[in-house]
Structures are given as structure tokens and as C-alpha cells.
Amino acid sequence: MSAQTETGSGSKTVVAMHAAPVGTAAKPPAHSAFVPVLFFGLAVLTVLGWQTWVLASERSNLNTAYEGQQQTVDNAGKLRASLDGLAADTQRLADRGNGNAALLVTELKKRGITINPQAGAAAAAAAAAASAAR
């Protein structure tokens, strides 16, 4: 289909007109959701990957700290076992009538420290078992 117009100077302008098919509106070009989904997924993946790296690094540091404590904790356990053993033996000596041991036990009691001889024996046994297990 074409239309012709005539101007006053005599030149002709020809305009081509395509006939649109009846009942079909012009559709916008279809966009795939893949690209936005891909970008979103990559963003989430990046954040999660970074978080994993931070957590793994933190775990490594914590493991190092835990292992670094081991010697100190062992020494503290030995000290506690020694203290419990010495206190329990002092209490037993005081119970047998030793005046010096009784004086020490009394002084400790005044300061709010009571000695349980059974606890001392149990702690010593536990310390011995722990050292044997290692």
C-alpha cells in the first residue's frame, strides 16, 4: 500500500505504508530471566564464599589458641592436684594430732578454706588417671 501526495511545486512524495495484520499487536522483545538470576546467584555466592573464608580463618585461629592453652591447662591441673594432695595430707596429719598441721588447718579455716581429704584423694587419683591416659 502506498500513498502519494502532491505539493504545490509539483514534486511527489511517496510514503510506503505496510498493512498491519489484523489482531496482532506489536510484542516487546522477550527477555530471559537467566541474566538477572545469574547476577544474583553470583552475588550471593561471593558473599557466602567470603563468609566461609572468614569462618575458616577464625576456626584456624581458635584451634591455635586452644592448642596453645594445653600446656598451661596441664600445668594448672598438676598444680591443683598438688594443692589438693598437700592440703589433704596436712588435714590427715592434723587429725592424727600433729600440732603444727592443726595450727595450719585452723588458720586456713579462719580464712574460709576448709579441706576435704576425700576430695584431695579423688583429685590426685583423677590427675594420675589423666596423666596415664595421655
Next chain:
Amino acid sequence: MNKPQFWAATALGALCLTLALANVTMASMNRSLQSDIGVRQQYVQQSVQLEGLYREIVRALAELGARNNDQDVRALLQQHGISYTVNAPPAAAAAKPAK
């Protein structure tokens, strides 16, 4: 979205889910380990205080044993690997200068 794109997006989603689960697990484990470290630190700090008490008991026993020449106390300390010696009084203080 065609078939390869669908599977690529699915794989990406699965990877994200796996990482998220791993992160949650690792964070929980880290918190537990941190708690353990705190407990051990507290144990050590309490033991430092007990070390002072232990030293005081040993010193008191040694002084009492030495002052009263108590063989039971000396044996008790020796049983725990502690020995002591009594310093002799200075000879100069004992001996009076001759005039």
C-alpha cells in the same frame, strides 16, 4: 530460559545453599570452641590464684616444721617433693667480741 541456563542457575543455587549450610555449621562450631577456650582460660586464672595459696601453705608448713623441728611435717613436705634447709644462725651474732 533454555535448558542449559536452567541447569546452570540450579547448580548455582545448590552451591549457594551448600555454602550457607556449611557456614551455619562452622559458625556454630566456632562458637562452641570459643566457649571451651573461655572455660579453660577461667580454669587457668583460678589456678593462678590457687598457686598463691599453695605457696603460702608450703611456706607455712616449712616454717612451722623448721621452727619446731617437726619431722612429720618435714616428711609430709618431702612426700610432695619439697625439701627445706634450716639456715644456721650467723656465727658472728652468736659469738661476742672479746674485749
